Amino acid sequence: MTPSRSIWTRPLLGVVGLIVLFGAWEASIRLGWVPSGLLPAPSSLGPAWLEEVRSGAWIQAIRDSLTHYVMGLVIGSVLGMLTGLLCGTVPLLDGLLSGVVRVLRPIPGLAWVPFAILWFGLDTAGATFVIAISVFWINFYAAYGAVQAIDPDLYEVAASFGHGGFLARLRTVVIPASAPGVLAGLRTGLGQAWMSVVAAELFGVPGIGARMMQASSLLATDLVVVYMLTMALLYALTDTAFMLVRKRLLGWQG
């Protein structure tokens, strides 16, 4: 991109791309290139959405899913971050947990669904558990890697100026120095958690995922797409909000 173009060029091109996609999609259905029933026409999405809003189901599904999302994200991210930071800072803990991490790390969040149902049932707690596990590892590795990458000389600087104790090092070096990496992990988790929300709810916990499952069993493909777009919107909102906060926290990176 040449610098003479305005900052609006890219977003504008993005909108044009979306219009082309939806236009081509609508045309292919109107022209009969795609057999009806396999894919809803974009023009049918508006009415389907309005109906869903009027019945109250749309707001209810969002409210349920948002509850799972926020609880799972907060619990998984905080625990993952803390464990990662501590493992990165305390070699003894790092050694003790290295075997445990190796065993548990490859198990995807979804594999825990049987236990989630058994331990917590088909409710908010069960869904929260699955989501928390899937974001835990992202945040764990982001925080762990960020601590490992800290310039060791900075610990010497801190110690020279009276900040040599464990907590003082944590406060003056570890936390601020690892913040960019930790926040990058948090952002990845923000997206991953939405994927896990749907997956966790497909098993019957009420929310967007469960609503999509119901709609697909009734072949209401327009409703499925409405909820797909709802998720995209929710993700865009959370990601934008996060980036605004990140910019404030990491102003020093420029």
Next chain:
Amino acid sequence: MNAVVTDTDDVVVRLENIGLSHDHGHSFILRHVNLEIRRGEFVAVLGPSGVGKSTLLRVIMGLVQPSEGTVSLHASPTAAHRPAAMVFQDAKLMPWRSVLRNVELGLEGLGLTRPQRRERAMAALELVGLADTADRWPRQLSGGQRQRVGVARALTVEPDLLLMDEPFGALDAITRGALQDELLRIHARRHGTVLFVTHDLDEALILADRIIILEGQPAGLRGDFAVGARPRDNTAPGMRAMAERMRRLIAGEPDPGADAAYWQASEI
């Protein structure tokens, strides 16, 4: 931290028979190092790269514990100051702190209020001519400016002993010259005690009143030269002969003027 003794003695730091080994005494990096630095002295430690000069500074700073011997740092009884402070190679500022907050680092934990810390940090920034950069981030400064902030960060804690670890080694010749002049100006004003590590003989001759040669394996003190009063003519025959002796000592060659030299390494 090393033994910190508060008294009125003229000696700021005393090293007694310092030895450092990383393999339980099989081999030594430093051995039999004895050194006394008096208040107001500007001492350069000169030696080849990798000989252990920076390690010696870290032992004095208390960042590395010696395997043998003792370090005693004689702190003045002033409140809200630190006995020793260090200026690092490549400044090593914390990139997430503003320039002012970087200078304040050593003031935190000294029982000062925020306005007091601010005032002292600003005074130090003024001393190095960077008061107008207080609110900037380190990445917005040049290498020379960053190193000046490193000097301010160390001076603001009013150390009895200022340790400098090849602080100008990574700078271009012009910036280095400017910072050397500035350091001498600050030293003349504050009469602080400085221990300056360098592998550059010319830099040692410009800055120091006293030059100590660290050489060998394990490294020990091989010579101790009083460079003389200022203004000083580094091209005078006496100075050139002394510089030549230092050059030979650094290179590990026998010293032709050994009888006149001041030997401290006890094993010789």
